Amino acid sequence: MKVNRNFMLCEVAGETVVVPCGAAASDFHGMLRLNTTGAALWKMLENGAEEAELSAMLVKEFGADETSAAEDTADFLRKLAEIGCLE
Amino acid sequence: MNMYRIADLNVAMETFGRTLRQSEAYRTTEAMADIVIRTDLDAAQSRYPSFSADDCEHMETASQFYSRLLEHNGMMLHASCVVLDGEAYLFSAPSGTGKSTHTQLWLKRFGDRAFILNDDKPALRWIDGTCYAYGTPWSGKTSLNRNERAVLRGIGILQRSDVNFAERLSGTAAIFGVLDQTIRPYAKSQMQTLLGCIDKLVAGGFVYRVGVNMEPDAAETVYRVMCGEG
Numbered sequence: 001m002k003v004n005r006n007f008m009l010c011e012v013a014g015e016t017v018v019v020p021c022g023a024a025a026s027d028f029h030g031m032l033r034l035n036t037t038g039a040a041l042w043k044m045l046e047n048g049a050e051e052a053e054l055s056a057m058l059v060k061e062f063g064a065d066e067t068s069a070a071e072d073t074a075d076f077l078r079k080l081a082e083i084g085c086l087e
Numbered sequence: 088m089n090m091y092r093i094a095d096l097n098v099a100m101e102t103f104g105r106t107l108r109q110s111e112a113y114r115t116t117e118a119m120a121d122i123v124i125r126t127d128l129d130a131a132q133s134r135y136p137s138f139s140a141d142d143c144e145h146m147e148t149a150s151q152f153y154s155r156l157l158e159h160n161g162m163m164l165h166a167s168c169v170v171l172d173g174e175a176y177l178f179s180a181p182s183g184t185g186k187s188t189h190t191q192l193w194l195k196r197f198g199d200r201a202f203i204l205n206d207d208k209p210a211l212r213w214i215d216g217t218c219y220a221y222g223t224p225w226s227g228k229t230s231l232n233r234n235e236r237a238v239l240r241g242i243g244i245l246q247r248s249d250v251n252f253a254e255r256l257s258g259t260a261a262i263f264g265v266l267d268q269t270i271r272p273y274a275k276s277q278m279q280t281l282l283g284c285i286d287k288l289v290a291g292g293f294v295y296r297v298g299v300n301m302e303p304d305a306a307e308t309v310y311r312v313m314c315g316e317g
Contacts, residue, residue, distance in 0.1 A: 008275055010282045012262050013289035021278045025271050033259045 002048040002087045094210040094221040100124040104141040109224040112234045122155045149225035161212035162284045165268040168209040169193045171201045174240035175220035179268040196306040206231035241313035248298025251305045253312035261294040
């Protein structure tokens with residue numbers, strides 16, 4: 001799974017945000033704000049990580065239990081898919 | 088091509104109509120262009136068939152200038168900009184909210200101390216660490232613009248409100264407030280530059296949420312907060 005390359009992760013004024021560029025900008029005019037875990041998931045998705053790897057990272061790096069890590073990952077991916085962030 | 092000095096940049100441009108008239112005050116004799124503007128009017132008119140040739144030219148030249156401005160440490164903000172005591176206050180909002188109505192209240196309240204620098208699309212540029220607002224020939228439906236610059240004091244993201252207020256914005260509300268009212272560049276590198284500009288505006292504490300009615304008191308209330316007396 002990979003994020004659409006037309007979306008760009010950026011640090012602005014202490015916030016981690018994702019903005020659409022190029023063709024994506026005409027479909028989505030908004031902006032995403034990511035928290036620390038969201039940013040970590042996003043960076044893995046830039047390199048094409050699978051869902052299982054993402055939730056394993058939440059367990060390992062953020063101390064989440066396996067059930068909620070899996071739920072949170074699925075939820076995150078569903079939101080990204082809704083706004084066209086996934087390729 | 089005619090040469091103009093706009094936002095402290097040399098701009099070469101062959102234009103007509105309103106854009107030519109409003110650019111007259113910006114003519115310069117300098118020779119080297121920082122930005123060259125060439126419009127394809129036929130293409131623009133086929134994209135915007137409901138607009139006159141004059142309006143298309145104005146939009147196209149503005150779009151080219153403000154895109155290139157990103158390469159020179161600057162950005163456009165869709166705002167009405169009033170200068171008071173030599174400092175620039177910008178009020179930004181979607182069309183029809185009352186940006187110009189609000190800055191006209193400043194002129195009424197402050198008289199000779201204030202003037203409109205650009206009524207629709209002022210340029211912002213950072214020079215030696217200071218952010219300046221500039222008048223440009225692209226000032227929307229009105230010809231209210233001056234070939235001058237002023238140090239930026241504040242940017243109000245404007246909304247209508249029964250009660251007048253102004254409060255400093257931070258974080259995503261401030262970032263999106265600005266991002267929502269500028270030209271979003273197509274290329275990633277330019278987007279990076281734009282976000283760098285927005286970072287400086289937000290981190291510098293320049294961005295406010297401003298709610299105003301149409302009473303003369305609105306100008307006084309907002310001014311006091313933005314100049315630090317509030």
